[in-house]
Every structure is written in C-alpha cells, then in structure tokens.
Amino acid sequence: QSALTQPASVSGSPGQSITISCTGTSSDVGGYNYVSWYQQHPGKAPKLMIYEVTKRPSGVPDRFSASKSGNTASLTVSGLQAEDEADYYCASYAGSNKDVFGTGTKVTVL
Amino acid sequence: EVQLVESGGDLVQPGGSLKLSCAASGFSFSGSVIHWVRQASGNGLEWVGRIRSKADTYATAYGASVEGRFTISRDDSKNTAYLQMNSLKTEDTAVYYCAKEGSSLDYWGQGALVTVSS
Numbered sequence: 043q044s045a046l047t048q049p050a051s052v053s054g055s056p057g058q059s060i061t062i063s064c065t066g067t068s069s070d071v072g073g074y075n076y077v078s079w080y081q082q083h084p085g086k087a088p089k090l091m092i093y094e095v096t097k098r099p100s101g102v103p104d105r106f107s108a109s110k111s112g113n114t115a116s117l118t119v120s121g122l123q124a125e126d127e128a129d130y131y132c133a134s135y136a137g138s139n140k141d142v143f144g145t146g147t148k149v150t151v152l
Numbered sequence: 153e154v155q156l157v158e159s160g161g162d163l164v165q166p167g168g169s170l171k172l173s174c175a176a177s178g179f180s181f182s183g184s185v186i187h188w189v190r191q192a193s194g195n196g197l198e199w200v201g202r203i204r205s206k207a208d209t210y211a212t213a214y215g216a217s218v219e220g221r222f223t224i225s226r227d228d229s230k231n232t233a234y235l236q237m238n239s240l241k242t243e244d245t246a247v248y249y250c251a252k253e254g255s256s257l258d259y260w261g262q263g264a265l266v267t268v269s270s
Contacts, residue, residue, distance in 0.1 A: 043216055045196070078256035080197070087249055087263060088189075088197065093256035131197050133256070139202065139213035141187070146196035 043136050046071060046144035053150040054122045062147045064115040064132030070142055072113035076135035079108055079117045083128045091130075092117060119149070127151045154178040154259045156250050161264030168240050172264050174233040174250030182206065182228040185253035188235050190246040191263075198246075200224075202253070203233060218244075240268045 047065040054060040064071065064079075071077055077095045080088035090099055092108040095115065105120045115134070119126055132144035160172040174186065185208075188200040201214040203224040212224050223236040233250055245268045251257040 045198075076256070080257070082197075087260040088257070089260075090256055090258050093258075097255065099255055099258060129196075133197075133199070139204075139211060140215065141199045141202070143189070143197040143199055 043070070043140055043142045046132055046134060046142055048130075048132060048144040048147045050145075051148045051150065053152055054119075055152045056122055056124065058122050059118060059120045060122060060149065061119075062117045062130055062132075062149070064117070064134075064144045066113050066115075066134055066142070068113060070113075070134040070136040071110065071115050071132075073137065074135045075110070077108070077110055077115040078133045079106075079115075080131045080133065081126075081128045082131065088131065122151055124151050154252065156252060156259055156261035158248060158250055158261045158264035161248065161266050163267045163269065164240055165270050166240060166242055166268055168268075169236070169238045170240065170266060171237070172235040172248055172250075172266070174235070174261060176231045176233070176252070179252065179259075181231040186224075186226065186233040187251045187253060187257055188224060188233075189249045189251060189257070189260075190244075191249070192243075192246040195246075200235070200248070237266070240266075242268050244268050 079092040082088040136142045187202045204211040221239045226233045247263040252259040
C-alpha cells in the first residue's frame with residue numbers, strides 16, 4: 043500500500059484560492075468514498091478538516107471544500123487566510139481494513 | 153470532552169521492544185475503533201494500524217512496514233488501547249499518535265515520542 047501522492051508545496055496570497063491534489067489508485071482513492079483531509083500545524087496533532095470526500099466536521103470553516111474524480115481527490119481552500127498556513131494530508135481507506143495517508147503538502151500564505 | 157492521552161514513549165535500542173498506551177475519556181470507548189498513526193521528524197503521517205470493537209471481534213489491521221512486528225490491543229475496562237512494538241528498527245523512530253475513528257479520525261492524542269537508537 044503506497045502513500046498517496048500530493049504536491050510537496052502550494053502557496054497563495056491572502057484571499058486567493060488554492061487546491062491540493064491527492065492521487066491514488068482504484069484500490070484506494072478511486073475505489074471508496076472514504077477520503078479525508080487533515081491539517082497539521084507545527085508541533086501539533088493533525089486536525090480533521092474533511093471526511094467522506096466532501097463532508098466538513100462541525101467547526102471547520104466553509105472556506106474548505108473537497109471533491110474527488112476518479113483516482114484523484116482535491117482539497118480547495120478559498121479566501122486563504124494566514125492561519126491556513128500548515129501541512130495538509132489526505133488519507134483514504136485502502137481495502138482489507140487498512141488506510142493510507144498522502145505524502146503531505148506544505149501550504150504557504152505569501 | 154473527548155480526550156486521548158498517549159504514554160510510554162522512550163529511548164530504546166534497535167531490536168528492543170516498547171509498549172505505548174492510549175488512555176481515552178469522554179466517549180464510549182468500548183464501541184470505538186482506535187487507530188495508531190506515526191510521524192518521523194520532518195516527515196509525513198504514516199498509518200500504523202487499527203483495532204475495532206468487541207462487536208467486530210477486536211479485528212486488527214496493520215501497515216506493511218510494521219506488520220508482524222507491532223500488535224494493537226485494547227482493554228475496554230480501562231478505556232485504554234495499546235501498541236506493542238517488537239523488533240524495533242531505527243526507522244521506527246517517530247511520534248506515535250492514537251486517534252479515534254468517528255467521522256474518520258476525528259480526535260487525536262498529543263503523541264508519544266519513540267526513539268530507536270544505540
């Protein structure tokens with residue numbers, strides 16, 4: 043079970059939108075609607091931002107949205123804010139009771 | 153309030169063993185699924201494994217890099233999950249998080265540092 047592929051870094055100016063991709067295979071991202079996204083600030087535990095491809099937990103701003111097409115999932119952050127600067131990880135169910143994380147993307151707010 | 157608190161992190165020699173604990177509170181632990189996730193310094197998250205509830209016969213599953221060396225267990229009477237790590241390698245050095253599965257991994261502990269070095 044190989045890690046899902048994410049871009050190493052993405053950047054944007056305040057107020058802009060950015061999109062992070064997460065590419066897997068038909069055995070993980072493409073095969074199940076169990077893709078989630080996590081935000082991690084330095085020295086902190088990850089925080090759930092999106093689950094089941096598109097759903098936002100209570101308390102997560104609606105600036106965060108997500109989608110999936112085939113074997114690639116995407117997270118979009120609209121109206122980028124300084125506090126959005128963090129590492130972002132996707133994750134997917136990969137069958138056989140196993141999960142897999144993405145390689146991670148560092149988001150920089152310029 | 154949901155809380156997960158890891159403990160047991162330590163410095164251990166290669167080939168050695170270590171057992172981490174994850175003490176839970178604020179939710180129905182016995183019905184929950186618990187995951188372990190690790191993160192080496194400066195690296196990304198790696199899924200270690202999960203343990204399901206009694207209703208699912210405490211089924212476990214592991215990532216490829218730890219299968220056969222790590223074992224996840226739980227004691228519902230103590231609201232605690234465990235990660236037994238054997239035959240440790242230097243590449244197992246990481247912060248180990250336990251996390252509760254609800255809407256995906258919705259609550260995480262603060263992490264426990266495991267260092268494997270001679």
